Structures are given as C-alpha cells and as structure tokens.
Amino acid sequence: MTLPAPKLDDLTWADLMAATTRRIPAESDGTWTLHAPADPGVTLLELFAYLLEQRLYWLDQAPDELVVAILKLLGLEPPRPARAAATVLALSTGGETPTVVPAGTVLARDPAAAIRFTLDDEVTAFPVDGDAHVVTDRDRTADLLARRGVPLLASDGSAASARFTLPLTGAHSTSGWLSVLFELDSPLPPSWAPPPLPVVRPPAELTWSWFRPSGDASGGFAQVEDGTGGLRRSGVVRLRPPPEWSTMDNGLLVATPAATYPAPPRLLRLAVNVSGARHAERRTVTGLGEQTDRWLKLPGQRLVLPDAADRLLTAVLHLAGEEWEPAADFAFGSGRDRIFLLDRHDGALVFGDGLTGRIPRPGGTVEVGYTIGGGRDGNGGLTDNWLPVDLAAPVRAANPVKADGGADPETVAQARDRAAGALGEVTRAVTAADFVTLATTTPGVQVGRAHAAVGEHPGFPCARVPGAVTVHIVPSVPAGTVPAPEPDPGMLCAVEERLAAARLLTAEVFVRPPVYRDVRLRVDLSGTPADRAEVSTVVSAALRHHLDPLTGGDEGTGWPFGGALRPSALLRAAQQALGDLAAVTAVAIGIDGADPAETCDDVPLRAGDLPVVREVRTHVVPVVEPGEGLL
Template identity: 80%
Template sequence: MTLPVPKLDDLTWADLMAAVTRRIPAESDGTWTLHAPVDPGVTLLELFAYLLEQRLYWLDQAPDELVVAILKLLGLEPPRPAQAAATVLALRPESDVPAEVPEGTVFARDPAAAIRFSLDDDVTAFPVEGEAAVFTDRDRTADLRARRGVPLLASDGSAASARFTLPLTGAHTTTGWLSVFFELDSPVPPSWSPLAAPAAPPAELTWSWFRPSGDASGAFEEVEDGTGGLRRSGVVRLRPPADWSTVHNGLLVSTPAATYASPPRLLRLAVNVSAARHLEHRAVTGFTDQTDEWLKLPGQRLVLPDAAGRLLGAELRLADEEWESAVDFTFGTSRDRVFLLDRDEGALVFGDGLTGRIPRPEGETVVEYSIGGGRDGNGGVTGNWLPVTADSPVRAANLVQADGGADPETPARARDRAAGALGEVTRAVTAEDFVTLAVTTPGVAVGRAYAALGEHPGFPCARVPGAVTVHIVPSVPRDGADVVPAPVPDPGTVCAVAARLAKTRLLTAEVFVRAPAYRDVRLRVDLSGTPADRVKVSTVAGDALRRFLDPLVGGDDETGWPLGEALRPSALLRAAQQALGDLADVTAVAIGVDGADPAQTCDDVELRAGELPVVREVRTHVVPAVEPGEGLL
C-alpha cells in the first residue's frame, strides 16, 4: 500500500477570506464594524489573501533543479540525455580492391540529410561475391539462407567446432581487421544495443582461419569477440597474420568443452561490418567572436556550430584547462570547471560563480562535441547508405533495424521513473528478492530461479541458518530439433548470477548458485478402447506431457514446472486428456522415476526442493473399454 501524495495548496482565496473575516470582531474588540468590500481594511485583507494563495500554490510546484538534486541524494540516475540509435552497417567496396574505412566515418541515406551514423570501429571492406556457407555435422547453408537457425556447437560439454566459408574473392591481404557479423537467436541484448551489458562467455572459444582446399590454416593474431562467446548477436573482429589473404576464406570456431545451456543458433552471417550510431563527432577551435564579448558575469554561453537541437555531448578545453559536462549546478562550487549542455540551442552554459565557475576568455578554446541522438535515428533496414565524405569508395546497408534512439528525458519523466525505481529490488533479503535478482541479471538469460533458504551444499542433510542456495534454469529455445529437455546453466551464467547476489546479499548471508537437479521420469498412458490412429495418439500424448512437465513452459500457468513440486497422476491425466480431446480416452497415467518402470498408483510422487522432472519416455498402452455397469452384481 502506498501513501497518497499530499496536496499542500488546498486553501483557496475564498477560504482565506472567510477565515480572516470571522476573526475581525474578536481581534478588533468590536471596533471594526464595516466588513464590506468598500472598507479599505478589507481591501488590504483581500490583497494579502491573494498573495498568500500564490505562495501556497508554490508549495506543490517542485522546480527542475530540486528534482535533480533529490535524485542525486537518492542515488538515482538524473534526467537522461538523448540516446543515439544503433545499427550494424555492412560495407561493400565499389571496386575489386579492399577499402580501409576508419572509425568514425559518417554514413547517411542521403548525404545532405541530418540523420547520420558513424562507425564504431575500423573496417576493412573486402570484395565479396555470393553468400557465406556454414558446416557443422553437415552442410547447413540452406538452413542459414532460410533463417531456420543453425545450431553451431553442442551443449554436452564435449569438444565441438563449426566451419564457415566467407564470401571473399581475390587474393587480398590486409593489416587491419576482418569483421564478421553473427546474428544469433538469443534473448540477450546484442552487443551494439544501448541495453547491452558485459557478457560472461559460456564456453572458451578459439577462432582460426583455413583454406577451403585444406593446404593452409592458422590462428588469428588478435580476436575481439562482441558475441561474448556466441552468447548474443554481435561483431567478431579478427586480425589476420601477415601470411593471410582472402584466398584463406575459411573460418573455424572451436571449443574443447561446449558447456552451453543450449546450442547457439545462427540466423545470419555477414562480413565487412561494424556497429554504427546516430551521432557525428566535431572538433572546433577558436570562438573568439564569442569569448571576446564575455564579461565576468554569470550565465555565459558558448554556441556551437550546427548543433542546435542536436547537441549530444561535449568536451571543452578553455585557457589550457579541462572543463567537464554536468547535469546541473546544484552541487557545484565556485571553483568547479563545469558546464551544462543546452541541446535546443546547441550551446554550452556556464555557472554563476557560486555553483559553477565563471569562464575567462583567455588562451585558446577547443571544443570536441557530438551531434545526433533522439528518436529520429530509429528506422528500418535499407541498402542505400552512402559515405558523407567523397574519399570513401564504399557503399553500405544496415543489417538490423536502427533502434535505441531516445529524446532527452524531462525532469517530470525522470521523477516518474524514479518513483518506479524506488520499488525495484536492489537488496537480497527475502526469497523473492533472490529470485528477482537472479532472473534479472544483466548479460545472461535466466528463465527461472528458486531460492532454497537454509540449504547449504556442504551440509545436505541439515538446515543451515543464513545459507541460501539459488537454483537457476537458463532461458533456452523450446522449439526445433535441438531442444535441450533438461537445460543446465553454463559456467558464465552461474558466475554472473553469483557475482550479483554476492553484492546484494546481507552481510551475514551465505549464498550459493547451483543448477537444478533433474529427476528422470518415465510415463505410461493407459487409453481406453481402440484409437483410430495409434501413432498420432501416442505423439500427441507424449508431446503434451513433455510440455506439461517442461522446466520453462510447463505447469498449469505455462511458466515452468514448479521446482520441487510433486508429480500428481490426476494432473498428468488431465493434461493428456485435454491434448487428446476426442482422439482417445485416458484412463490412467503411471509414473516411474530414476529409471524405475511406471507404476500405476494414485499417490503423488514427491520431489525434493530444487528438483525438476525431465521426461525420458512416454509409452501408450491400450486397455479394454469398460462398458457401463460392467462388474456390478
């Protein structure tokens, strides 16, 4: 329950006049007898009541500076500046010669347009022809082109590898980077997204090159893996050795132990790529036409060229001193070299000498700033990107939709966001807190969690006060041929969740993060009568029961079978009958655990805390139909 927001300005002018008029006889000892508006004293009271009503109105009006100051005192993020949209650009040279495109090169759909994106990294744009090919246990290129999702590596902890043939042509060398775009079917935000967080690799990967003919191979000198070990979509940048050329267009990724929760699914592969953001960097020196007119007065401004309505960030060097950007001047002192960004005017705003130092026009003025950001940068996928500078002989296409751009946040919206943030879980106190923090761990995909209070791995038969064991189930795909029925979190996910809970736990709590324990379950479904299509009935019943007991989408609410929940024959019978409908009548469901044969009983099969069932077998058995009244004397 939340308290209602108090309203301080609840007195009106009429209320004030009524209250003061009632006090006139007593305060004047009866000598003030005329209380009509024509009386000069009443006129003065009406004036004072008017002024007091205005002061009362101000009580409920919090200025923007106060909102920002309170957010800082609460340790919350102040009003957010404009955010730049991000995408991935694939470059193609206009000739048969590779083009070296430096970081920060600006592209636009129309060179005269204001919406411009800058590359995050250097790109070597090689000539390409055709499409990439992928090989795992067999040639999976057709699946890749149809975006059906190609499982690259195993999830059983064994050694695994995947081979790619990149669509590079000719025999070109480079001293730069070979950049490859991997789009994966993953719920983790991609590396270029503003929501991206550091991703702990789920497995140790090795990237190497080879020649498809098989006469040469080797390792790359340097690797920058934006996918976090194929955990999320991203760009992998590879620096080839001196003896490499585009003839060696084979790419091999391997691991000695594929400890993935589920095989990473590849949706698309491309080369000559880089993340790009809706911003453009500028550097301007001078500004003497403005600084020469400055006086030693507060509120000085420095207007930047072509920045009105688009100013995103700035760095200032004034009189051989570095100045920093600030959100406001509330906590500044007279010696702080800080300034504010006025996005609408495209200017730097300085302090008043009390909160924020007043600048002096001495020496050289150098400003490095960026323009862009905002919702205007969000857009679709097109292939007509052109470099703004004429000396870049390349063309580009964005492979993913530009997203993440946002306008500056107003103090009112920041206040609303802060009100919601105060209810967020930031400390692990109750069992629900441990679950919430584990599921929302950034950089990994945790589907479910269960906090077992008092469970200690070192004392399995005792309840230890202060110990908490959190069992986590990773979020993995539940469709396709490579579905993992009993997903186990990879080591990177376990470490990421454990690190977060270690920072948020109470000082006296001891926290452990573990995978759930799975119990093998075998089921037998007894059907009455003779079904018309026994194969279909068996398939439908088996799929329904596997889904009902699934650790991620099972249960009555389809959010996963509850950890430690007992297996009830009546619930399994109901799930099978609902799936079969009129195909057959289910008379009983028998349950067997830990390799035992299914035993028909009405008793529940108990599971321990933190355990989940995994269906290994579902058999159907047809029993004779029971006629009405049969067996009665």
C-alpha cells in the same frame, strides 16, 4: 502501508478572509466597525490574502532544480540525455583490392542529410562475391539463407565445432582486421545496442581459426575480439589474420572442447566487412572569439556551437588553457567549478552564475570538441545506399540490421516518473522472493526461472543451515529445444556475483543448477485408435509439455520446484490432448530409472527438484464390453 502525499496548499482565499475578519473586533478593541468590502482596510486585507494564497500554492510546486537534486540524493539518474541509435554497417568495395576504412568514418544515405552514422571500428572491406556457407553436421547454407536458424554448437558439454566459408574473392593479404557479423536468435540485446551490457564470462571457451577450403593450409588468428561474448548474443567478431593469411584462406572454424551452452546458439545471419555504427558525429571547432569577446562578467553566459541545434549530445570545452566539463545541473556545483550545461535545443553551452558554476572570463583561446546526433530520428529500417561523407574511397554500405536504440532527451517529469518506478525495484536480497527476482533479472544473461531454498547449504545436504540460501536457476531456452536446460558457468557466476552484492551481511549465498529427476511414464489407453503412432506422439508431446521446467504446470509458467507428480493430473493432461482419439485409463510413473508403476498416490519430489521426462510409452488396452466373459 503507503503514506498519503502531504498537501501544503490547504487554505483558500475565502478561508483566509474569514479567519482574518473574525479577529478584527478583538485586535481593534471594537474601533473598527465597518467590515464590508467598501472599507479600505478590508480591501488591503483582501489584497494580502490574495498574495498569501499564491505563496501557499508555491509550497506544493517543486521546481525542476529541486527534483533533479532529490534524484541525486536518492542515488538515481537525473534526466537522461539524448541517446544515439546504433546499427551494423556492412561495407562493400567497388575495387578489386581491399579498402581500409578507418574508425570514425561518417556515412550517410544522402551526404547533405542530417542523419549520419559513424563507424565504431576500422573495417577492411574485402571484395566479396556470393553468400557465406555454413557446415555443422551437414551443409546448412539453405537454412541460413532462409533465416530458419542454424544450431551451431551442442549443449551437452561435448566437443563441437562449426565451419564457415566466407564469400571473399581473389588472393589478397592484409594486416588489418577481418570482421564478421554473427546475428543470433538470442533474447539478449546485441553488442552494438545501447546501453552496453556488463561483461559476462562466455558460456563456452571458443577457439577461432582459419583454413583453406582446399585443405592445404590452416592456422590461428593473431588476435580475436569476440563481440558475441562466446556466441551468447548477436555481435561482431573481429579477427586479425597472421602474415601468411590471404583471402584464399576464406574458411573460418569455431570450436570448443566443451559446449556448455544451455541450448545450441542459433545463427540467423552471417556477413563480412562489418562494424557497429552510431548516430553520432564527432566535431571540433575553434575560433569562437566573436562570441567570447562579447561576454561580460555576468551569469548565464552562452556559447552557441555551429550546426548543433537540436542535435547536441556531449561537449568538452578548452577555454584559455583550462578544461570545462558538462554537468547535469548546477545544484551541487560551487563557484570554482568549471562546468556548464548542454542546451540541446539551441546547441549551446550554458554557464553558471558564480555561486553554482564558475562564470567564464572573456578572451583566450577557445576549442570545443562536441558530438552531434542522437534522438529518435536515427531509428530506421534496412537500406543499402550508405556512402562515406568525407572519404574518397570506392566503398558503400548497407545496414543488415535495423537502427534502434535512439531516444530523445528525458524531461524532468519523465525522470520523476521513472524514479517512482525505480524506488519499487528490488535491490536487496532479504526474502526468498527477493533472491528469485534478482536472479531472474540479472543483466547479461537470460534466466528463465529461479528457486531460493532457504537453509540449504551444498556442504551440508542433510541439515538445515541458518543463514544459508541456495538459489537454483533454470536458463531460458527456446521451447522444445532442450528438455532439461542447464545454466552455463558464466551464467552461474553472473547470478552469484549479483546476489552476493545484494545479500545481507549475515547471509551465505550459493547458486546452483536445478536438480532434475528422470521420469518414465506409461499411459494405458482403451479403444481402437486408427493411427497408433499419432496417438503415441500426441500423448508424449502433451505430457512432456505438462512437465516442462519452463512452460509446464497448470499455469504454463514451468513445473513448480518440488511439485509432486499426481497421476490424476497427468491423466487429465493426456486426455485433453487426445480428445476423441482414445480414452486414457491409467498413467503409471517411474522415477530415477525405475520402471513405471501404477499408483493412486502422488509421487513426491524433494524441495527444489524438477522432473524431466525421459520416456513415454503408450499401451492400448482393448475395450471390454459390459458382461463380456460371463457365462
């Protein structure tokens, strides 16, 4: 049960006066006889009662410093600072030769504007002309340009490859990077989005290589930085070509010996000359002696930074050869700690009082490295007029994806509300429901469903092992793409690592893919449907959807693990889909390769098993009129 919140402010001024006046006769031995408000003694009692009531009110008011300290004691984040929005900038050059744009270059839509984005990586901007082409089993460029989603690699464990032709022109070589944006249809946040996701093993082992479209040259790259995590999510792939490469070798090949994806990754956009960019600008300032020389050895000193009001994100101070670092608050600081607070509103560094946080001494050299930006102002749409602020180069940029993720600083009240919700989150795996919750919320992978089989041990399939828990997971895939989705090896490892860290000391945890049971169905229909092909298609789609591991079942959340196959439920699902097209008379079920057999009994499945429909056949039975065939 939930304990009620304690209330310390439970006395009013009237209660205090009533309790005090009742004690006057006894405490004064009857000598104090006038208890009316006109008596000066009563006036003093009223004043003291008023002051005491204020003190009692303060007991129920927790100051911000106390809230932040309690959050730290609970192991929760203090109020979060402002967060910078992120996007991807695709650079184009106006010259005929490649232009190298270094990391840290600041770009803005208007050089005088406050919204500026900084490149994360160095970009070699090659001259381009036209659009990229993609070939899988056939030329899928038209689908790519229409953003219909191009399936790149298979998901059946076989060898697979995809070929791209980048829109590079000329015959230029480079020692820099070739950077390519792969925007995928994935529910996971992209690689450039804050905050970063944990590193997860790729779903398949990929090999990146280049080729000349004419076919007379090919080879591998000297270095590969795959921001997509093996095409698990959207990201930037950076490739360092070998010395013999030139822009004539604009073919790109990605291949894998075993495509173990839960579903084929779907490509929505391909762009070159790209880098992640953030709404943050790094600056360094020295010579703030006009402020530090006026400091006294008193608490609460401030150092105001230029052009940082309402934009200050982080800072590091070097004062008289000593390094000072930012802190969330002074609650756990000592008088010797060289720490300061960030005042984003004023763009200033705030120092301690000598007890919690050291008081800085005036004099000495001052150097501050700080970052400005962040906040919701950085979020925005698609534009193509980004220009370098301090770089004299013939380049401009466009952001093919929206800038997102920027957030204003969190207030103490917002942090307290967030902490209240965080205290209810599952962090330890004790019950079967805890294992399911932790598995389906594993960061970095997309788990659709999970089933915790308590007592199931892979080494002892016929016995119940105390302390063993086997969790079967089903990956989340787009509806209708894969009938029996299997988790990739990286997903299995990520979920197992999370559950192993959250389990009880005496528990043994295993993570396995689901066990699918092949199901064959035969549906008997009566009547004379006008279009038998349409009837067969409708019945097959309805039954496949009803038994789907992710969207099936009566509630549409996936067929229950180990749920028995009921002929009556399958008949109802088929009839609801058909409507007046035909009447369903019977449904026959065959499992594990057996021929469908008509039965009135449920077909059981083992605990943790899921059905997968391999075949649905329809059989039309002529309508028999009443009395037909009787003499």
